[in-house]
Amino acid sequence: MIKAILKKIDSGRRFLVASHESPDGDAMASTLALTNLLREMGKEVVAFNRDGVPESFRFLPGAATVVSSLAGEAPFDAGFVLDAGELRRAGNELKPLCRSLVNIDHHPHSEDFGEIYYVDENASATGIMIYRIAREGGLAISPAVALCVYTAILSDTGSFRYSNADPEAFRVAGEMIDLGVDPWSVASGLYESQSEKRLQLLGEALNTLTISPCRLYASVSVTSEMLVRTGATAEHTDGFVNYPRSISGVEVALFFRQVGPAAYKVGFRSKGKVDVGSLARALGGGGHHNAAGAVVEGELDHVRATVFARLDALLK
Incomplete structure (x- = not known):
């Protein structure tokens, strides 16, 4: 698949690079890693995310060029969806x-919507897959690309705390440091670099902390009123979901965020024993074994009851 991607790049001039809405560190950093790589090859590139660049990722090279329309x-000539x-x-x-379209992803059950389907669920981050493309193509990895690849790995491995922090993740991260990335x-x-607003919201969210009677899962919530x-x-x-996840004995953390008058986005994080990806798919979503949504x-009470009931059944 990498060879097919390199051939697609060689034969094209104008490219689109996009990632999922509400981008996390891997989505945004891998977008900018590929964007910078292609631009350094002399290609014309538009980097797109419908929700723009979150404040915490605006330090990444090329972030100011990302468009939301x-x-x-x-x-x-081709669109890379990451x-x-x-x-x-x-x-x-x-x-x-x-x-x-070229689909580059590490989510299991990733939709086969592209002419090229490069999906490896064993990759610790999509940023790792951009690195592989560069290396197999003999392309130079500039400081800008290295910074983005390192950030993608750091973000999606939870600063190397999650089970996907495999030897490749450490090796590539080390190589990016050798190329000039400053980890600090x-x-x-x-x-x-957190804002005061975020900490105020976090305080309100932590006041909603609920731990299940079995103490195997815990949740926090954010409503539109809190925002x-x-x-x-x-x-x-x-990152709010990581607070209930940090509680001793908790295997699954949940974060409920209101996204409509009567709708909530539910984020799941597992410490490894529970496949929250299957739970999310049963609810119409998707994701990994350890991270899904x-x-x-x-209403919030109904949503929480629905999700908790499914999780109880899964834990049994």
Whole structure:
């Protein structure tokens, strides 16, 4: 598949690079890793994310060039859709704009929507897969690309705390440091530059902490009222699910965020024993064994009861 991707790059001039809505560190960093790589090859590239670049990732090279609308854009020779799982999460409007699509992803059950389907669920991050493309093509990895690849790995392995932090993740991260990446500057950008609004919202979210009677799962919630009260936005909730996950004995953490008058996005994190990907798919969502999500319709109490009932059945 990598050879087919390199051939596609060689034969094209104008490319689109996109990732899923509400982008996390891997989605945004891999987008900019490939964008910078292609631009350094002399290609014309439009980097797109329908939700733009979250504040915590704006230190990444090329972040200022990411667009959130493709209105008026000329056709692209190819579109690279990264870390999306499903095309709709990046935007169904991408397909008619691109002569072909390339799906690069590490989510299990990733939708086969592209002419080229490069999916490896054993890869620790989509950023790792961009690195592989560069290396197999004999392409130079610039400081800008190295910074993005390192950030993608750091983000999706939970700073090398999650089970997907495999030898390849450490090896490639070390190589990126050898190429000039400063680990402290990345950690500072990701974790030491929080806004006051985020901490105020976090305080309200932690007040909703609920631990199940079996003590195997715990959750926190954020409503639209909390966002209005603190002046925060959805992007400020990134990482909230890790707080209930950190409780001793908890195997599954859940984060409920209101996304409509009667709808909540549910984020799941597992410490490894429970496949939350299967749970999310049963609820109409998707994701990995250890990290997944879905949108569930209803008021918060109903949504929580629905999800907890399914999780109880899964734990049994």
